[in-house]
Amino acid sequence: MHFVNLKIVKKQYLALGMLVFVVLFLFNSKPAFQCQFHQEVVGYLPTIYGITPTYSRLAQKADLTRLSQTLMLVKNFHWIVIEDSEKKTKLVENLLKESTIKYTHLNVKTNKAKHSTASGVEQRNLALDWLRKYLQTPEGAPGVVFFMDDDNTYSLKVFEEMRKVKRVGVWPVGIVGGMRVERPLVTDGKVSGFSALWKPYRPFPLDMAGFAINATLFLDYPEAKFSRKVQSGFQESEILKYFATVKDLEPLADNCTKVYVWHTRTQKMAILNPKKLKHPPINDDHIEV
Ligand SMILES: *[C@@H]1O[C@H](CO)[C@@H](O)[C@H](O)[C@H]1NC(C)=O
Numbered sequence: 513m514h515f516v517n518l519k520i521v522k523k524q525y526l527a528l529g530m531l532v533f534v535v536l537f538l539f540n541s542k543p544a545f546q547c548q549f550h551q552e553v554v555g556y557l558p559t560i561y562g563i564t565p566t567y568s569r570l571a572q573k574a575d576l577t578r579l580s581q582t583l584m585l586v587k588n589f590h591w592i593v594i595e596d597s598e599k600k601t602k603l604v605e606n607l608l609k610e611s612t613i614k615y616t617h618l619n620v621k622t623n624k625a626k627h628s629t630a631s632g633v634e635q636r637n638l639a640l641d642w643l644r645k646y647l648q649t650p651e652g653a654p655g656v657v658f659f660m661d662d663d664n665t666y667s668l669k670v671f672e673e674m675r676k677v678k679r680v681g682v683w684p685v686g687i688v689g690g691m692r693v694e695r696p697l698v699t700d701g702k703v704s705g706f707s708a709l710w711k712p713y714r715p716f717p718l719d720m721a722g723f724a725i726n727a728t729l730f731l732d733y734p735e736a737k738f739s740r741k742v743q744s745g746f747q748e749s750e751i752l753k754y755f756a757t758v759k760d761l762e763p764l765a766d767n768c769t770k771v772y773v774w775h776t777r778t779q780k781m782a783i784l785n786p787k788k789l790k791h792p793p794i795n796d797d798h799i800e801v
């Protein structure tokens with residue numbers, strides 16, 4: 513009797529244990545199920561085409577490493593990197609290959625003969641030419657175009673914001689134009705002006721990092737491009753004039769009250785010339801920096 517009873521008790525404990533296990537399992541896996549479900553429901557995520565001109569310099573690899581490792585965290589991102597060079601460099605090629613980012617690597621040397629201080633004009637225009645063709649292929653998913661300097665600082669939040677763009681979305685940029693923040697002013701959910709100190713008479717006093725454009729619009733306006741003919745600081749206005757007037761701009765980042773991108777600059781760094789040193793260091797030319 514006693515023996516049988518014990519067996520029943522044991523079975524009950526076992527059943528209870530299994531029940532607890534099953535309940536715990538269900539609770540634990542619930543968020544995962546929800547996540548999968550959520551992604552399937554949300555479905556379409558616009559592609560972000562990030563256009564980044566870059567040029568050879570001491571801190572280039574450091575800057576591109578920092579940027580690429582941010583971009584590796586962005587979903588549906590296509591990075592178009594354009595070197596200002598006669599030939600593609602191994603440094604940039606390897607950096608792109610080693611990243612997990614979907615990318616397109618292009619190059620075009622800036623024409624120095626054209627006297628203009630604007631940087632990245634030829635490079636961004638080449639990227640736009642490439643993108644127009646790509647968008648007409650089956651892989652060319654719809655999305656937005658974002659012009660990204662290689663030494664700015666980007667919060668992941670700025671990428672979430674720009675996926676909401678219908679035509680042209682705008683947001684504040686931190687530490688630019690002599691200000692803590694340069695930003696569109698918003699009244700009743702519409703852009704009503706700008707807070708900018710540097711050349712405030714620009715048609716669109718915005719930094720390159722402060723807007724994104726619906727990629728399809730570049731097919732609707734095949735003539736839209738950057739120009740060497742405009743004065744410095746007018747590249748943003750030059751491209752935006754094709755797509756929008758001020759009242760069409762879509763204010764993002766909580767009606768332009770949040771800073772999700774900073775116009776940081778990597779300072780120009782100097783190293784000593786070994787040839788001029790009495791006691792030069794051991795040669796390190798074979799090490800990529
Ligand atoms: C982007 O622009 C095209 C037309 O130029 C339009 O059909 C499409 O709906 C726009 N995308 C979004 C997300 O509004």
Ligand SMILES: *[C@@H]1O[C@H](CO)[C@@H](O)[C@H](O)[C@H]1NC(C)=O
Nearest residue numbers: 698699700701702765766767
């Ligand atoms: C922006 O402002 C408009 C008008 O005041 C408001 O309806 C809207 O909810 C605001 N959007 C955000 C994201 O705060």
